[in-house]
Amino acid sequence: MRTGAQEAREFPWWLVVACALGGWIGYRILSDEIYAQVLDTLSKGIGITIFVTLVGFFLASALGLALAVALLSRHVVLRQAARFYVEIVRGVPILVLLLYVAFVFAPALVAGWNWLAGHLGAEPLRTRDFTLLWRAVMALTIGYSAFIAEVFRAGLQSIDRGQIEAAEALGLSGWQRFRLIVFPQALRTILPPLGNDFVAMVKDSSLVSVLGVLDVTQLGKVTAAGNFRYFETYNVVAVIYLVMTIGLSLMLRQVERWLRRGRGAG
Numbered sequence: 001m002r003t004g005a006q007e008a009r010e011f012p013w014w015l016v017v018a019c020a021l022g023g024w025i026g027y028r029i030l031s032d033e034i035y036a037q038v039l040d041t042l043s044k045g046i047g048i049t050i051f052v053t054l055v056g057f058f059l060a061s062a063l064g065l066a067l068a069v070a071l072l073s074r075h076v077v078l079r080q081a082a083r084f085y086v087e088i089v090r091g092v093p094i095l096v097l098l099l100y101v102a103f104v105f106a107p108a109l110v111a112g113w114n115w116l117a118g119h120l121g122a123e124p125l126r127t128r129d130f131t132l133l134w135r136a137v138m139a140l141t142i143g144y145s146a147f148i149a150e151v152f153r154a155g156l157q158s159i160d161r162g163q164i165e166a167a168e169a170l171g172l173s174g175w176q177r178f179r180l181i182v183f184p185q186a187l188r189t190i191l192p193p194l195g196n197d198f199v200a201m202v203k204d205s206s207l208v209s210v211l212g213v214l215d216v217t218q219l220g221k222v223t224a225a226g227n228f229r230y231f232e233t234y235n236v237v238a239v240i241y242l243v244m245t246i247g248l249s250l251m252l253r254q255v256e257r258w259l260r261r262g263r264g265a266g
Contacts, residue, residue, distance in 0.1 A: 018246065025239050034229055038236045041223050045216040046240065052133070052205045052215065056140035057198050063141060064148030069178075071153050082149070089146035094139075095207050101139035102211050106130050136208035140201060148197055155190035156182060188259050195252035199245050206241070216240050 029035040070082035089097070107127050114124040159182050167177040209218035220237040224230045 015250075018242075022239065022243070025235060029236065029239075032232075034227075034232050035236065038223055038227075038229065038233050042216055042219050042233075042236055042240060045214055045219040048133070048213060048215045049202070049205050049244075052137055052140065052208055052213070053198075053202050056137045056144065056205070057201050059137070059141040060144035060148050060201075061194070063145035065152050067145060067149035068152030068156060071149065072156060086146045086149050089142060092143070094143045094204050095210065097143045098136060098139040098207055098210060101142065102132060102135040106135045106138070132211045133208075133213050136211055136213050140204065140208075143204075144197060144201055148194065151190055151193045151197065152186075155186035158189050159185050191259065192252065192256050195248070195255065199248050199252070202244050202248065203241065 029039050067082045067086060070078040071086070073079050073082075092100070107130075110125050110127050110130055116122070117124045163181055163185075164177060167181045172180065205215060206217040208215055209221060212218065216237055220233050224233040227233070
């Protein structure tokens with residue numbers, strides 16, 4: 001049993017302070033015309049921020065899972081190729097990766113497609129047809145897939161080898177063992193760090209502003225440059241990101257508690 005003192009120490013006082021601060025800023029936004037105008041402008045970029053994060057994270061998770069399977073493959077070529085990808089990509093900062101993908105990799109990809117299209121009689125592409133928004137999504141996908149691959153690899157390796165051998169003895173195929181035995185159990189280990197990567201991508205999505213993508217950060221930069229109200233503008237930018245990240249973090253904590261209760265019941 002927890003004592004009253006223990007419960008008081010573990011009470012999330014930081015959340016109370018954060019809510020009070022958020023309430024004060026919310027009051028200012030509602031009562032101050034400048035804050036209201038800034039919020040109205042920046043709210044147009046929230047959809048882009050959410051789109052970049054959700055699409056980028058979904059694609060990065062799919063690619064990361066494929067890389068994790070390759071890292072654990074019995075084939076040395078697959079293992080070495082996946083390890084090469086993961087180590088190289090993890091060593092490049094996300095901002096540098098964004099610039100590289102946008103201005104080096106994407107044009108090279110278009111040039112490669114046009115060369116292939118010339119031989120196949122297909123329609124060629126122009127570099128500008130590959131929008132900066134999708135270049136940003138591609139960069140975040142490539143960058144985060146390397147980190148997510150390690151999360152999946154660690155989760156898959158945490159499954160006891162005896163369960164896999166028992167599934168083999170029952171005659172289950174490799175895909176059936178993965179789908180029915182390995183992945184459902186590994187998911188409990190994978191979800192918390194995977195959620196942390198999702199929150200990190202919400203914050204790193206702000207880097208797409210360097211490409212001119214009209215997300216919350218880019219609209220904040222444009223707004224502040226136009227009205228010179230840097231204090232009000234960047235207060236609103238910070239609050240928007242804090243609402244998204246703190247909300248997601250609290251949700252993830254609830255998921256972790258649910259997983260712990262599930263393990264205890266099991």
